Amino acid sequence: MKRTAIGSCLLLSLAACGSDNTNATTTTTAPTVTAPVTGAYDSALAFDKTKYTTINVTIDGVKTPVRWYKEVCYVGKPIAMAASQTSLTGAATTITNTACGYQSMNIFVPESVASNQDTAIYFAVNNGGWFASYIKASVTDGATFDSSASNVGAALKAGYVYIDVATRGRGLVAADGSYAGKAPAAIVDAKAAVRYLRLNDSAMPGNANHIVVNGTSGGGGLSSALGASGNSTDYLSYLKDIGAAGVTADGSSIIKDDVLAINAYCPITDLGNADLAYEWVYNILGTRQTVGSYPNPTGSAELMAKFVGYQAGLGLKNADGMALTATTMLVAIKAEVIRSAEIYLASGGTIPNLGENISYTAGGFGAPTTTRTYVNDWIAIDNATKKVTSLDMEKYLKFVATQATLKNTPAFDQTGLSITASSGESNMFGTDKQVYSNFTEYSWDHNDVAGDGIGYADTGYSWTQFSALSTSPQLKQVKLINPMAYIGTGATTAPYWYVRHGTRDRDTAFTVSINLSRALAADAKVQDLNYRLAWNQPHAGNYDVPEAMAWIAATLKAATAKGL
Structure with missing residues (x-):
């Protein structure tokens, strides 16, 4: 009844509602009805x-x-x-x-x-x-x-x-x-x-x-x-x-x-910095030179050097609280590979001993599928305890780079550089009138294809000058497809994450997924992070269906319990 009285009072003038004069003339006004706001095309x-x-x-x-x-x-x-x-x-x-x-x-x-x-x-x-x-x-x-x-x-x-x-x-x-x-x-x-x-x-x-x-x-x-x-x-x-x-x-x-x-x-992902990461991973222990995939030594060295500052600027940490920098990244990758192997062993899997042969199949995503035999010269296993006793990172990275040929340098922003043989992701950037555009400093400043309208030679702008122009879309484009730009910000990050990256995937640097995992781990909105390098997997997905589906079922149960 009280709610009804108040509701009725809102229809009357303030003077009438507050008056005891029952003979006073009152004026009623119809309530304003506001149409619900809808999307323009809903x-x-x-x-x-x-x-x-x-x-x-x-x-x-x-x-x-x-x-x-x-x-x-x-x-x-x-x-x-x-x-x-x-x-x-x-x-x-x-x-x-x-x-x-x-x-x-x-x-x-x-x-x-x-x-x-x-x-x-x-x-x-x-x-x-x-x-x-x-x-x-x-x-x-x-x-x-x-x-x-x-x-x-x-x-x-x-x-x-x-x-x-x-x-x-x-x-x-x-x-x-x-x-x-x-x-x-x-x-x-x-x-x-x-x-x-x-x-x-x-x-x-x-x-x-x-x-x-x-x-x-x-x-x-x-x-x-x-x-x-x-x-x-x-x-x-x-x-x-x-x-x-x-x-x-x-x-x-x-x-x-x-x-x-x-x-x-x-x-x-993190395409704006992916070339730096790729060159660092495959040059820090001389992998490119070892496997004979070293088409651009000067470019490799330049990109690798820039990775150091980039990685430090992320401000990421490992689970033990240690800063994840270029100095500690190799240790982090090694730890993730060992963890992957030991999880695989604990599940009943087997890994050949040092000196034994094993066959791997590589290819897919447009590349031909081939099966080759390798000698395990990089990881030692104690089969009794199902533990890794040693891991030689130099030989491990050589193995990864041997079972699938490394990408050119730069690995992702390649178009417009005559030293490369393919295009990478360059055609995802620029205006809708451009077939492609370089989207990183190195590739823009080293573009040597005359007449493509890209790079210093054609525009007269260095990358620093060009990226400062209001008409330059590349930096914004790079940000809008990069999860690292939004994790830990005001955006609503998904609370549950299951991320896998194969231990023999040479298509993108291991640092990329490791950085993603460490950023997610530091975001308070993330309630569960299930990240791992997947043992003996190439650049592929959905190879662990029972495990992934069990995680999804548990995630849905947890979300329902929390009212999400």
């Missing part, structure tokens, strides 16, 4: 829960019906693309969905959870090498899955909503001929997809507050950036441009884009 992004096709798959011998919501466009202003595109391998491909094929998602819902709005959402990004990821369907009618080996089958068996997310990325050409995949396009699209799920949470199966993001290589980098930068306003102008859910006409946000958990493999 009404066009409503999820149609009836628009699906039922397909049937077999998981561990059990037939499982699955609802397939096909190619759901998650933005209100998708960018039309050219029909002909180039893939990660360099092959030309023709796409059929030019309207929204790079900004849509395939949603797969096990029939058993079609009415369950509490189950998790397994959010798979597929952009290897940071290339654009055209819409794909990991679940097809009649497919058979082994849940012990397939993360797709395991996610469906667990009753999660499985989503294949397409995103723009490097190499992408729009219908108007512009390059529409420049950074930060991939992460902007991933955030838009998260926002779509949040907007439609009440209508869709699954819980949009329990999104687990999975990705490998460039997808691992995208997953890490997405997990680190939740709700940052840095991305709002880009989200507005593509009509993302929850972005109002004035460019503010009414929907969150943070996620619960990250399941990332061999993340290609």
Whole structure:
């Protein structure tokens, strides 16, 4: 009754409400009704829960019906693309969905959870090498899955909503001929997809507050950036441009884009400093020279020297409190390799003794797959105690560089330097009118390809001068795809992280994932960090499905208990 009286009083003038004069004339005013604030394109992004096709798959011998919501466009202003595109391998491909094929998602819902709005959402990004990821369907009618080996089958068996997310990325050409995949396009699209799920949470199966993001290589980098930068306003102008859910006409946000958990493999990330890290790792003990992969000794030395200051500037620490600098990094890598080996041994695995042969398979992600035999001359094991008794880091790094050829110098920002034979990630940067642009100081200042419009020779600007210009997008682009720029800041970092990097992965320096793990460990918002170098794994992902899925299940249980 008290609440009713107060509510009625608000409809009267103040004098009338406070007066005892029952004969006084009062004037009533209708309450002002404020329309709810919505995103500019929210009404066009409503999820149609009836628009699906039922397909049937077999998981561990059990037939499982699955609802397939096909190619759901998650933005209100998708960018039309050219029909002909180039893939990660360099092959030309023709796409059929030019309207929204790079900004849509395939949603797969096990029939058993079609009415369950509490189950998790397994959010798979597929952009290897940071290339654009055209819409794909990991679940097809009649497919058979082994849940012990397939993360797709395991996610469906667990009753999660499985989503294949397409995103723009490097190499992408729009219908108007512009390059529409420049950074930060991939992460902007991933955030838009998260926002779509949040907007439609009440209508869709699954819980949009329990999104687990999975990705490998460039997808691992995208997953890490997405997990680190939740709700940052840095991305709002880009989200507005593509009509993302929850972005109002004035460019503010009414929907969150943070996620619960990250399941990332061999993340290609921190690209602005990745060349420094790569040269330091493979020169600190003379690895490049030893294996005969030393195309640019002067450049290697220059980049390696700059790593020292970069690493010190991060201010990171190991678990024992020791500063993680260039002086202590080699010790940190060695400790992680030993930990990886001993975890593998404890699980029942075997490692050949010193002097024994072992075969390894390398390749993938566009490279041919080959199997070669090596002699173990770098790690000694006590099989009785399942402990590592010695590890020769010089020989270990030689092994890594032998079983997969090292990248050129520089490793990632290569285009425009005649000494290199490939392009790295340079075509992810610059304006949408440029095929590529150098995005680091070394490569910009050493660009020697005349007429590409990049570097000192063509622009008259050194990197220091150019990066200070308001028209230079590269520094901002580098930041927006770098999780290290957001961990420990005001962004909403994902509370749960599972990160793996293979012990024989030569595609990115071990320092990159180690730095990522140490930064996450220092962020108070991170509640669980499960980081490890994965024993005997190359540049690959989803090789540990039972372990990863058990971690996801435990994470979801912990999050639910904490009300997340």
